[in-house]
Amino acid sequence: MIEEIPVELMITDIRMPEISGLALVSQIREKRIQRQPSVIFVSGHAQFEYAQEALRLSVMDYLLKPVGREKLIASVEGALKAGEEKDHLVFMRKTADPQLMAIRDEEAVLCESVRQAMHYVETHIEEAISLQEVAGHVHLNGSYFSSLFKEQCQMNFSEYVTRRKLQKAKELLMKTSLPIAEIAIRSGYQRVKYFNKLFKEYEGMSPGRYRAMRNGMEVLVQ
Template identity: 85%
Template structure:
């Protein structure tokens, strides 16, 4: 998993090192505190290391803090860091631009230790909440959610079939097997399931298994072959093909999204 990093960008050495010292004591090793003396140096760090939070001065030579944040937002990276702007001047146009760039806070220099720490804690918490929302969206299958929302209106055989799939997620599940379990003819069960769920039973099984696979890819470091096995696919090649068909990418690339990077895997 990636390290947790806070980046301070300020061309004034005294201010930069002062904030680093305060946050170093506060972080107690939970965050690495990096510094940059200008926007160019900051961009170089940001291209190499995922950063949770940027604290940047607005007025710096050549490239301002606002321009730095604007360039960062344009990059549309998977995980955008939270941003706190600092300035020695309370200018309204700065605050306006900060709002436009979704900046978490705007502090005036010299910020007290208490204000700096409170602002950092608030920005990090907001960033974690944003990451959680993104994380949940990655795992969610809209069609499965739609079926779940209407579960109360489904017939008992269909609900029983869904429960059977849930409890046999690690096995290969066939339509005939489930139809027999709910005491229905295979053809009748197939038609009933499609009518009530708007997708075929085989598609439901594939989507539910891939949903489980996505959870394992994002929450664990299990090998892809093991994840395939745990979702009832003994042939990894077939699992990869099915995953790409539904998700538009390989399991390896999907997992790399967890860290905000695209790895050349699989």
């Protein structure tokens, strides 16, 4: 069933007829199935070897019988939340701009002015954003701010804004069924023709084709 139907969460005993829970999960982990489920083990045996093997199999929780209702619900909620976070990371890897990710990884060492500027871009992503406007917001001379941003982020501020807006567009293309024109506006571009041109320049394809290809990939990996 798991080979044919995506399963988010599996709760299984360890000692069972024909196959143990440990062997079951081990076989699932080895298969290239549509979706690897989060797993909760339930057992009447507090054996160290069982717990050790459960850790190796990346099991979310190991509950000893008798399992109370509240404890089981808490375990299920934790497992589902962890699964959502994993799905989000997979999604981000598929859509993320490598250069933006590199900047994010180094964010801790950026100066406060640059971090403030990046936050300003995030909160005004649907607007037209100019260098002078952001430089004024962080109380720096435009020319100095431009040099500082390029030195710390290894790209011009205008390119950063463009990449961040297109990242927003890619997320909307993947997560929603909004028309391309609406996505352009929500990404800060009033002219759809210019948005399409810019998107194709950076992504090598039109927004519509990107959505179709990525949605096709979603079907394959889920």
